[in-house]
Amino acid sequence: MSLNAKIRFVQLSLFYGAFAALKRVSMTMAERHITALIGPSGCGKSTLLRTLNRMNDLISGVRITGQVLVDGKNIYGPGTDVTELRKRIGMVFQRPNPFPLSVRDNVAFGLRVAGLTSRSDVAPIIERSLRAAWLWDQVKDRLEQPALDLPLDQQQRLCIARLLAVEPDIILMDEPCSALDPIATGKVEELMLELKKQYTIVIVTHNMQQAARISDVTGYMLLGDMIECGETAVLFTNPQDRRTQDYLSGRYG
Amino acid sequence: MKARAEKLAQRILLVIALSAISSLILIALFIFKEGTPIMVKMGLRRFLFSSEWEPQAGLFGIYPMIVASLWVTLGAMLIGAPLGIAGAIFLNEFVPKTVLRIVKPAIELLAGIPSVVYGFIGVMVLAPLIRNHLGGPGLSILAAAVILGVMILPTVISISTDAIGAVPNSYREGALALGATRWQAVHMVILKAARSGIIASIILAMGRAIGETMAVIMVAGNTVKLPHSVLNSARTLTATIAFEMASATGRHREALFAIGVVLFVIIMLLNSFATVILRGRTTRA
Numbered sequence: 001m002s003l004n005a006k007i008r009f010v011q012l013s014l015f016y017g018a019f020a021a022l023k024r025v026s027m028t029m030a031e032r033h034i035t036a037l038i039g040p041s042g043c044g045k046s047t048l049l050r051t052l053n054r055m056n057d058l059i060s061g062v063r064i065t066g067q068v069l070v071d072g073k074n075i076y077g078p079g080t081d082v083t084e085l086r087k088r089i090g091m092v093f094q095r096p097n098p099f100p101l102s103v104r105d106n107v108a109f110g111l112r113v114a115g116l117t118s119r120s121d122v123a124p125i126i127e128r129s130l131r132a133a134w135l136w137d138q139v140k141d142r143l144e145q146p147a148l149d150l151p152l153d154q155q156q157r158l159c160i161a162r163l164l165a166v167e168p169d170i171i172l173m174d175e176p177c178s179a180l181d182p183i184a185t186g187k188v189e190e191l192m193l194e195l196k197k198q199y200t201i202v203i204v205t206h207n208m209q210q211a212a213r214i215s216d217v218t219g220y221m222l223l224g225d226m227i228e229c230g231e232t233a234v235l236f237t238n239p240q241d242r243r244t245q246d247y248l249s250g251r252y253g
Numbered sequence: 254m255k256a257r258a259e260k261l262a263q264r265i266l267l268v269i270a271l272s273a274i275s276s277l278i279l280i281a282l283f284i285f286k287e288g289t290p291i292m293v294k295m296g297l298r299r300f301l302f303s304s305e306w307e308p309q310a311g312l313f314g315i316y317p318m319i320v321a322s323l324w325v326t327l328g329a330m331l332i333g334a335p336l337g338i339a340g341a342i343f344l345n346e347f348v349p350k351t352v353l354r355i356v357k358p359a360i361e362l363l364a365g366i367p368s369v370v371y372g373f374i375g376v377m378v379l380a381p382l383i384r385n386h387l388g389g390p391g392l393s394i395l396a397a398a399v400i401l402g403v404m405i406l407p408t409v410i411s412i413s414t415d416a417i418g419a420v421p422n423s424y425r426e427g428a429l430a431l432g433a434t435r436w437q438a439v440h441m442v443i444l445k446a447a448r449s450g451i452i453a454s455i456i457l458a459m460g461r462a463i464g465e466t467m468a469v470i471m472v473a474g475n476t477v478k479l480p481h482s483v484l485n486s487a488r489t490l491t492a493t494i495a496f497e498m499a500s501a502t503g504r505h506r507e508a509l510f511a512i513g514v515v516l517f518v519i520i521m522l523l524n525s526f527a528t529v530i531l532r533g534r535t536t537r538a
């Protein structure tokens with residue numbers, strides 16, 4: 001693919017203490033595409049995803065070798081401002097995790113963090129973000145209510161709205177639908193397809209159908225290795241590696 | 254057979270529960286029975302708000318003691334609550350978990366030091382410091398507030414630490430992933446999520462501060478006079494009961510029970526206030 005490479009992993013290895021969770025992973029992710037990471041549980045999908053916004057920094061004893069290039073710049077190089085990085089690279093978690101604040105304050109959070117507090121500046125951004133996450137109509141009359149009172153799928157879309165407010169250019173999603181029912185999952189998937197027009201999206205999923213439905217490129221991981229990655233349609237119909245074939249045909253966990 | 258044993262157990266528990274509750278009620282009734290007559294005879298207002306306390310002359314005005322108790326308690330809270338909460342935040346958010354695991358039990362151990370020891374340190378170390386550097390007699394409201402502020406630290410730290418530790422890690426991650434600094438995550442999300450526990454820690458500490466007697470007797474200086482500065486000595490409500498109970502008879506004795514009633518009411522008010530705050534907060538959070 002001759003597409004704009006937004007993200008490149010170069011020989012990336014990550015160790016939790018002595019345990020190698022990622023082994024010389026190399027992969028390219030294109031701008032304004034959805035890249036899916038699949039593989040059996042424990043193979044390092046979340047770990048790989050979290051190297052992108054350096055959430056692994058929070059765990060003591062983590063060591064990294066290799067490079068992660070975002071827009072051509074190594075984010076593990078010296079002089080990287082991690083909080084700035086995280087404003088550019090947002091993350092949606094497995095379980096919806098809105099803050100125990102009102103709906104409005106959840107969306108305004110990232111703006112406050114960035115120092116934007118005036119109500120008149122914040123209000124239009126809140127509306128725009130909630131609309132972009134297809135949540136505005138459901139919550140426009142309950143902006144002051146606790147976010148934790150919303151149903152789960154709305155909570156997850158609130159978490160997406162909360163990201164959009166800070167205008168990241170990459171969105172990381174770690175099994176964003178695993179707590180949702182099929183209908184809510186469908187809505188979030190549809191939303192992702194809409195969002196990819198503007199954002200580069202990386203999604204971890206244990207659901208192969210989901211990867212097939214929404215992603216442009218898929219990477220299959222096993223025990224910390226990137227076994228195979230390529231265009232989703234090709235990878236699913238004509239996998240090159242024996243282990244990918246086994247996994248896709250259900251012969252592996 | 255089983256059902257009968259169960260019924261018996263239930264009955265026994267009921268009797269125990271009733272006797273526990275009724276002994277509390279009896280104590281409360283007793284205090285009120287002994288304490289209210291003098292307040293009625295004198296008039297509540299004169300009892301609470303006049304400043305002459307001269308039992309021999311039949312004058313029982315407890316205003317200076319109320320003021321002393323409030324100042325000492327407030328001062329202790331001003332010192333102990335921020336320090337304790339800051340300590341809890343620091344232990345939870347800014348140092349490795351192993352430090353918390355070692356330091357927290359050590360701090361809780363401090364709660365077991367008898368108050369007479371705190372008082373002793375106050376007399377030997379703190380009071381001379383205050384006398385030499387700030388003036389006044391040294392044994393003062395300030396000394397009592399500082400000592401009590403330290404004494405409530407274990408309560409505040411221990412309960413606040415639990416409250417902050419119980420905040421789901423997903424909030425922390427969510428905040429940091431949005432580009433928040435550690436400190437922003439703490440004050441914008443984590444403290445809000447933990448606030449009911451933190452408020453509970455402060456209220457419990459306040460109860461301890463108002464009720465503390467021995468350390469306060471030792472360091473506050475025990476002058477029954479309306480204090481005008483934190484460097485004055487003063488005598489609190491609890492200290493007055495402890496001091497005079499041995500010699501008190503007749504109306505004097507009634508007046509001491511009346512002080513008990515006042516303490517009782519203050520603490521009841523505090524607790525209900527706390528309950529209301531906690532309830533309001535948790536339904537909103």
Ligand SMILES: Nc1ncnc2c1ncn2[C@@H]1O[C@H](COP(=O)(O)OP(=O)(O)O)[C@@H](O)[C@H]1O
Nearest residue numbers: 016019021040041042043044045046047048059
């Ligand atoms: N904080 C951690 N400390 C030590 N090992 C970890 C930690 N997080 C994950 N691991 C290990 O790293 C491997 C990959 O984990 P993860 O990336 O969560 O897998 P996946 O998301 O594919 O299920 C697993 O074997 C897991 O046990």
Ligand SMILES: [Mg+2]
Nearest residue numbers: 045046047204
């Ligand atoms: Mg995972």
